[in-house]
Amino acid sequence: MESLKNKLIRFMVGRYGIDQLYYAGLFLALGLMMINMMVHSTILMILSNGLILLVVLRGFSRNINRRRIENEKFLKLWNPVKKEGRIFLRRIKEIRTHRYRKCPHCKKTLKLPIKRGKHMARCPECKTFFAVRVMM
Numbered sequence: 001m002e003s004l005k006n007k008l009i010r011f012m013v014g015r016y017g018i019d020q021l022y023y024a025g026l027f028l029a030l031g032l033m034m035i036n037m038m039v040h041s042t043i044l045m046i047l048s049n050g051l052i053l054l055v056v057l058r059g060f061s062r063n064i065n066r067r068r069i070e071n072e073k074f075l076k077l078w079n080p081v082k083k084e085g086r087i088f089l090r091r092i093k094e095i096r097t098h099r100y101r102k103c104p105h106c107k108k109t110l111k112l113p114i115k116r117g118k119h120m121a122r123c124p125e126c127k128t129f130f131a132v133r134v135m136m
């Protein structure tokens, strides 16, 4: 007798499977469900269940190339958001010791140790001085 695992493996041969868009869809559906626990809307329920169905069916798709392109498009939108989110979290984590400022000349974001009041900072990239004001 064939094990369930082997059956599943055989079923998934030539099918797309799981990617970042899959996880994003599931998280979105989960978020909609959590909101729906408070508002009890039929539309939200249909939307979240439909989204899960769509994401799972997408994973079973045999049109691998098209699914890959979809995922690339998604990542093109998502990666900058993810990067900004990571920078934001780092700023919060280092709020007691550092401040982040953008160099007005080369636009590079610099991590500066806290020095309260107005002072001059030197950009290590373009070597120009610019005024920095740290309020608190």
Ligand SMILES: [Zn+2]
Pocket (backbone or CB within 6 Å): 103, 104, 105, 106, 107, 108, 123, 124, 125, 126, 127, 128
């Ligand atoms: Zn600079």
